[in-house]
Amino acid sequence: MRLKGFLLWAAPLAFVAVLFYWPLLRVLNLGFGSHFEGSSPTEISIWPVLWFTVWQAIVSTVIALALGIPGAYVLYRKTFRGAAIIRSLITVPFMLPSLVVAIAITELGALIGGLDPVVAIILANVFANYAVVVRTVGSQWQTLDAQTDEEAEVAGAGRFSSTFRVALPQLRSSIRSSSAIVLLYCASSYGIVLSLGGGKVNTLETAISISVLQRLDLQHGSALALLQIAFCLAAFTASRWGGTNPLSFEPNLSKATRLDKRDSPAVAFVIISSAVLVFLPLVLVLAKSFISSVGEFTFSNFLLLDSRGSRDLLNITFLEAGFNSIRNVVIATVISFLVGALVSYLLAEHSRKHVRKNKKTDVLGIVLDAYFLLPIGVSAVVIGLGYLITLTGTFAWLRSSWILVPLVQAMLAIPMVVRVLYPSLLAIDHSAREQAMTDGARKRQVFFYIDLALVKPVLKTAIAFSALVSLGEFGAASLLAYGDQSTIPMLMYQLIARPGNKNYGMALAVATILTLITTLVVLLVSREPSSRMKPVKR
Amino acid sequence: MKRLSILISAVLLLTGCSSTAAPKESVTLVAHDSFVISDELKAEFETTTGYQLKIVRAGDAGSMTSKLVLTKDAPIADVVFGIDNTFAPVAKANKIIDGELNSVDFADVCFNIDTEYFNEHNLEIPSDWRDLSKPKYKNLTVIENPNTSSTGLAFLASTYAAFPPATAGVFPSAVTWWLAFRDNGVKVAGSWEDAYYTDFSGSAGKGKYPVVLSYSSSPADELDSKGNPRTQAIRKDCFRQTEYVGVLRNSANSTGAEALVKFMLSKSFQKALPASMYVYPIDRSVAIPDSWLKNAAPAESIIGGELDIAEHREGWLNDFNWVFDVAP
Numbered sequence: 001m002r003l004k005g006f007l008l009w010a011a012p013l014a015f016v017a018v019l020f021y022w023p024l025l026r027v028l029n030l031g032f033g034s035h036f037e038g039s040s041p042t043e044i045s046i047w048p049v050l051w052f053t054v055w056q057a058i059v060s061t062v063i064a065l066a067l068g069i070p071g072a073y074v075l076y077r078k079t080f081r082g083a084a085i086i087r088s089l090i091t092v093p094f095m096l097p098s099l100v101v102a103i104a105i106t107e108l109g110a111l112i113g114g115l116d117p118v119v120a121i122i123l124a125n126v127f128a129n130y131a132v133v134v135r136t137v138g139s140q141w142q143t144l145d146a147q148t149d150e151e152a153e154v155a156g157a158g159r160f161s162s163t164f165r166v167a168l169p170q171l172r173s174s175i176r177s178s179s180a181i182v183l184l185y186c187a188s189s190y191g192i193v194l195s196l197g198g199g200k201v202n203t204l205e206t207a208i209s210i211s212v213l214q215r216l217d218l219q220h221g222s223a224l225a226l227l228q229i230a231f232c233l234a235a236f237t238a239s240r241w242g243g244t245n246p247l248s249f250e251p252n253l254s255k256a257t258r259l260d261k262r263d264s265p266a267v268a269f270v271i272i273s274s275a276v277l278v279f280l281p282l283v284l285v286l287a288k289s290f291i292s293s294v295g296e297f298t299f300s301n302f303l304l305l306d307s308r309g310s311r312d313l314l315n316i317t318f319l320e321a322g323f324n325s326i327r328n329v330v331i332a333t334v335i336s337f338l339v340g341a342l343v344s345y346l347l348a349e350h351s352r353k354h355v356r357k358n359k360k361t362d363v364l365g366i367v368l369d370a371y372f373l374l375p376i377g378v379s380a381v382v383i384g385l386g387y388l389i390t391l392t393g394t395f396a397w398l399r400s401s402w403i404l405v406p407l408v409q410a411m412l413a414i415p416m417v418v419r420v421l422y423p424s425l426l427a428i429d430h431s432a433r434e435q436a437m438t439d440g441a442r443k444r445q446v447f448f449y450i451d452l453a454l455v456k457p458v459l460k461t462a463i464a465f466s467a468l469v470s471l472g473e474f475g476a477a478s479l480l481a482y483g484d485q486s487t488i489p490m491l492m493y494q495l496i497a498r499p500g501n502k503n504y505g506m507a508l509a510v511a512t513i514l515t516l517i518t519t520l521v522v523l524l525v526s527r528e529p530s531s532r533m534k535p536v537k538r
Numbered sequence: 539m540k541r542l543s544i545l546i547s548a549v550l551l552l553t554g555c556s557s558t559a560a561p562k563e564s565v566t567l568v569a570h571d572s573f574v575i576s577d578e579l580k581a582e583f584e585t586t587t588g589y590q591l592k593i594v595r596a597g598d599a600g601s602m603t604s605k606l607v608l609t610k611d612a613p614i615a616d617v618v619f620g621i622d623n624t625f626a627p628v629a630k631a632n633k634i635i636d637g638e639l640n641s642v643d644f645a646d647v648c649f650n651i652d653t654e655y656f657n658e659h660n661l662e663i664p665s666d667w668r669d670l671s672k673p674k675y676k677n678l679t680v681i682e683n684p685n686t687s688s689t690g691l692a693f694l695a696s697t698y699a700a701f702p703p704a705t706a707g708v709f710p711s712a713v714t715w716w717l718a719f720r721d722n723g724v725k726v727a728g729s730w731e732d733a734y735y736t737d738f739s740g741s742a743g744k745g746k747y748p749v750v751l752s753y754s755s756s757p758a759d760e761l762d763s764k765g766n767p768r769t770q771a772i773r774k775d776c777f778r779q780t781e782y783v784g785v786l787r788n789s790a791n792s793t794g795a796e797a798l799v800k801f802m803l804s805k806s807f808q809k810a811l812p813a814s815m816y817v818y819p820i821d822r823s824v825a826i827p828d829s830w831l832k833n834a835a836p837a838e839s840i841i842g843g844e845l846d847i848a849e850h851r852e853g854w855l856n857d858f859n860w861v862f863d864v865a866p
Contacts, residue, residue: 030608200728213601214686216628218608388605392612400566400594400614494571 009346012339012414013371019411020375023386024225030389031222046220050227053203056118057186060125061179067126067273068133069175073163074270076138078263079256087134088526090278094131095465095518097472098191099492100511101128104281105196107288120196125189127277129182136181140174141167142256180239187231188377190475191489195496204228205475209381225382232377236370285515289508301509304502314491316484318510324481325471325488328406332470335410337463340417343372345447347418348425369422373415380475383408387480402485408476413466420462424455464525468518488514564590565794568606568615568786570599574814583801589794599625599688606786607632613786616795619802622779624688624695627848629784636789639782642802643817646754646837647692648776649679650769652740655748667772668700670722670749671715677723680737680747682730684858688779689730693751694854696777696842716861726862740769755816758827758834767833776837781817 075087093101105124109115115123144167168175190205197206204224212221259267292298305318316324347368354362375383387408391399398404428451436446452459474489481487488510495507573595583591594615596602603625606618610632621629621639629635649667656663664670670679682690697712704710725747727733736743738750740760754771762768783802785795801807808819812826818836819826 210686213597213604216604216607385605385608388609388614396612 005346008342012343012346015339016372016375016411016414019407020378020383023383023390024378026390027218027382027386028222028225031218031225046224046227049202049204049207049224052201053187053205054231056122056125056203057183060122060129060186061182063122063126064129064133064182065175065179067277068130068178069137069168069171070266071130071134071270071274072138072141073167074259074263074266075134076142077256078259080259085523086274087138088523089519090134090274091131091522091526092282092515092519093127093278094129095468095472095522096128097474097489097492097514098128098189099195099474099489099496100285100472100514102192102195103492103496103507103511104285107284108281111284117197117201121193121201123277124192124196125182125186127281128189128192129185130274130278132182132185133175133178136178137171137174140171144170177239180235184232184235184239184377187235188228188379190380191493195493204231205379205381208379212381212385221382225379229374229378232374233370236373236377237366240366240369282515285508285511289505289512292505301505304506305509307506314486314494316486316491318488318491318506320484321486321488321491324402324485327402328409328477328487329467329470331403331406332409332413333463333467335407336413336417336466336470339410340414340462340466341421341459343414344418344421344425345451347422351426369418372418375411376415381479384476384479402481405477405481405485405487406470408480409470409473410466412473412476413469416465416469417462420458420465421455424458425451428454461525464521468521471514471517563588563791563794564592565617565791565798566592566594566615567617567619567798568594568596568602569618570602570620571595571597572815573620576810576814579807579810582806583798587794587797587801589791589797591798603628606634610634610787613788616786616789616791617783617798618786619783620781621784622688622781624691624779624847624851626782627846631848634787635784636787636792637785639784640799640803641780641820642783643808643811643815643820644778644780644836645817646771646773646776646778646840647689647696647751648754648771648773648837650738650740650750650752650756650771652738652748652768653770654768655739663770664772666774668715668775670724671718673722675722675749678747679719679722679749679751680725680727680733680745681751682733683726683728685855687727687729689751689753690726691847691851691855692777692779692842694858695845695847695850696775698850698854699842699845700775710857713857713861716858720861753816754837755812755818755830755834758812758830759816761829761833765829771834771837773835773838775839775841777842778837778840780820 071090075083075090093104096104101124105115105120105127108123109120187203188205189203190209193201193203193206194209197203202210204227208221208224208228211217211224289301290297290299292300308314308317347365350368351362351365354365387399387404391404432450432454433446436450441449472489473487474493477487478490478493481490492507492510495503495510573593575593580591583589592615596605596614599620599622602618603621606613607628613634618629618635619642626639629639649670651663653663655661661674664675669675681693684690684694697715698710701711701715725733725737727737730752733750734741734743734752734756737745737747738752739745739748740750752771754773754776757767757769757771760767760769783799785792785799789795803821805821805824808821808824811817811819812830
């Protein structure tokens, strides 16, 4: 049993070790161990970059909390017609490729005559992460007992003050964990800063790219990468402090009450903020893609997708890139789902054992969880360079092979699968499992007939999420996919980096297609029949 | 379970089919993102030499050079195209090239003028870019940030050749000119594409700035419906960017690599350069298009050829950043 458990762990651990930790160590080693002729040491201090990375992330997170907490109240604590569809739609920006987010915010800014790059970056962060706060805080809020609120109100507290004094303290753990996740995403986003920052502002992620690729200053780049890792680990530890909070798609609204008049300020606030910040940018992208440069309705932007842009700028057409992307998505999703599901299962097993032993903090569990999460917090440029340096000799063929991109994307999607599956596995009712065990069921039987059956609705969420991560991934692909292996986000970046009506029109058309795909996927996985109630099919 | 196994076998099939194609001997070219070769030329190379040509695009010239230095023990290609005179010293110092770098093409970094704007506003078209710091050209010019753009870096370098060198304890006169240029309302864009296609009024973006730092060849692409140019270049004292091709050290196929280098210096490849990449062929015996001779001739005079760019790049960038107070 021991050996088997070890072997089960070994596979996913080795997968991430080979694809992430080994190349990462090679880059850091080279960075601190050598000097290159003609490299121009970056004179600009690390601190301004770190400071900007941290403050823009904190400001974005605070705004996301300020907008998201009332959103969680209205959408998860209250019931009304249309709440379900709003709950689903606000998730769309979170799952959109970062370059589509950038285009959406650019369009929003165009309404008021353009945005300052810093403001645009913060707006994009809030746009993309609003749903994280709403969903995470909402999931905890819906489990709170309504009685305390009512008692407070009977005692004379207004709705606003009862919410603030009574509910917020109880929501501490979900607020903390959603803040940490939002902070992490805001601090490590590459595509958003690259396309909205216009080369004028830099975060750790883009500064690494400049110091390594433009200035050949690997030492500076490695130092920045270490800082990024430290930041990522700090945010992760903070998120785990109060236990895990699932990115849930299965609202349990049994304690929700109907909206009443005294909720109207909150409702108005949520409607206005989500309409302006979440829905308007999406609608603008959809609308603009059908409007020609002279203001008429047209499909021409979509018809251009079989071309290579003006001046044959692109190496391949969008249709060809679409094939590459779909192929990568299929492979990355299968791998990340299999590995991620295994990791979630093993982590859940581990923490059940741990609970049984009644120890306080599960250090090993947190370390294992962090081990799989770290890849999303580390610069794609560093990972990409790691492959260029590491894959030599026998593995040189892999370096220029198309299979590398889906493998990396699989690794980047594993944390998403784990975030969705692991908390759901933990939440499985213990008694059913124990009963089965007592009745003589084997471990494998418990897994297939109880665990798997109970988390089935979450599985499709995990699959959908990892597919969307792979579809939108830009940083690693831009370093590793060459020429005719370009993916859709890479082509989009080439187009939006070279303005001109025809090129931008094509980028808008692709943004529209990606937005529609994402919306469809999100709606499909978040249909809300209470599937847990149905008899389990065998 | 059955569905899963079908999915897995489909994936195996998908991964399997691409690795089975037995390749004939191939030669790999690494180039910057702006490299273009027509299908006909590619086929010509493959039929005359018998090698299959693979192309890897590795970012702009700067990041491509960095990647090649970092992977020099096991290079990602056999031949590199697109290292220019700004980055050639880096390539040489790190010994990534086997033998010599051969010049393939050149382009002259010159300011371009939106002639329509200048005519409408009765402005005299400057004959020397040094005049762009004069008050009558206030708020008219957009340039590229030399920290992120090789075009911007080329121009920055040439200003140090255009003015007398610094004497001890005194500002370099180039910096004095940059301060005046800054105060005259110059805009600094992140990339050539941004400056030319978004900010410049004479091209597709119809921006606000009628003067842009670009190339002497750019006007060839800005003709009105009658075929007359809408823009023109200031062709005095421009900086000449030369692009090279070379065989990478430790190349897996050095014979094929030599053949590719020879091909890029051949008449048929050289002849295609103006149309494909907006550069002038290095081989002067190759005819260039008439419209180029008329609207997009090379610079009348060039400066900065003798500068040691690798040596001074950092100092110049620091001067620039001090003048504009921008973080790279």
